[in-house]
Amino acid sequence: MKYTDTLLDRLQQANQDRRPDMLMRKYQAMGENAFRFFRATPSLFYQHLPLELLAGGYPVCWSCADLHLENFGSFRAGNKLVYFDINDFDEALLAPATVDLSRLVTSLFVAAPLLRHSPETSRQLAHRFLTTYRQELLLSKPRSIERQTSKGILNKFLTQVARRSRKELLNRLTHGHGRKRQLRLLNDRLLAVPKGERDAVWNWLKSALAAGVNSTLRDVKFRLAGTSSIGLNRYVALVESANGKLHLLDIKATRPSVAEPYLYVNQPYWPDPASRIVALQNRLQDVPPASLWPLAGLNDEFFVVRSLQPQADRLDLTNKRVRGKQRLGKLVDTMAQLTASAHLRSGGRQGSAISDELVTFADKPVWASELVTWAETYAQQVFQDFTLFRAALKAGWADSGRVNELI
Structure with a gap:
């Protein structure tokens, strides 16, 4: 069986519980660009995630498990303040800390064409994310980001959404x-x-x-x-x-x-x-x-x-005012701080690692370079899968339901 057949089989299996009358809308959305394809296919990500990033003795923590650049956003909390935080928990579960980190770092590489970034810029942002994440774990003090404590482009964004009624x-x-x-x-x-x-x-x-x-x-x-x-x-x-x-x-x-x-x-x-x-x-x-x-x-x-809140929104990362390397770097720092804070905040509950274990993990970052290298390599697989999927979609694969027919 050729790889295209295998890919299409996997996609059909992952979507077998979706409504048939809505499935074409999903496939069309997935065909817009590689980043949206990546967002829609977390099962493919897990099928490729290597054993060394899953079972390498890493601390287990409560995880978003679908962490990527667009799964952070604003919302109005129960205390009536507007926050910026991880905002999608559909896949959340107990997982090695490397799971959230791998998916977020991969998203930096997959989103590079939309952000108009070079591979080197993506690499720098990936290492920056992991460095900030580690620093936050070493501090062992979870933080939150709300409008009054935010800065720069994020403060402008939260101020804007807070005004909505x-x-x-x-x-x-x-x-x-x-x-x-x-x-x-x-x-x-x-x-x-x-x-x-x-x-x-x-x-x-x-x-x-x-x-x-x-x-x-x-x-x-x-x-x-x-x-x-x-x-x-x-x-x-x-x-x-x-x-x-x-x-x-x-x-x-x-x-x-x-x-x-x-x-x-x-x-x-x-x-x-x-x-x-x-x-x-x-x-x-x-x-x-x-x-x-x-x-x-x-x-x-x-x-x-x-x-359904008027304050719930996401930053448009493709906006030229956001996607600049310096501003996006600061935003990546914030995402890393929030990821580390979530891991720390939920520590010691129902089998998750305590903060001491997370500190040890952060203090010995031999895993960081390996993680970035794998993420960059897998991003190339995402681009390949997206190209094959879009070609199959244009050839009528989804229209006819012919899963095993090649392009």
């Missing part, structure tokens, strides 16, 4: 007034729930929200967001709370972490994937959002529910 978000995503207010149909973001599913979805959410948060369901739409999660059942609900205020909720189906089958780490018991995601977001973030909870759904699915 719930009313503005409602006006952008809804239309009408009073009880006639409904969610808009936005082709690239909000879609009508299919007729054959709408009644079941409506009755489930109406009952669940009334019982769980004493809110009345006003409207629901299917939501498209991200890349890897496209094709999962995901909804936006317009709800009215007991005090008459309107709110928007993101309700996203969950799955087991794609990383788990490839790790040599015993995982603690979780009643369902949604409980794992919610628990680990609370554990890894310093101050998580107030509205975040697991919800049992239809057909044995479990969902994570969170408020």
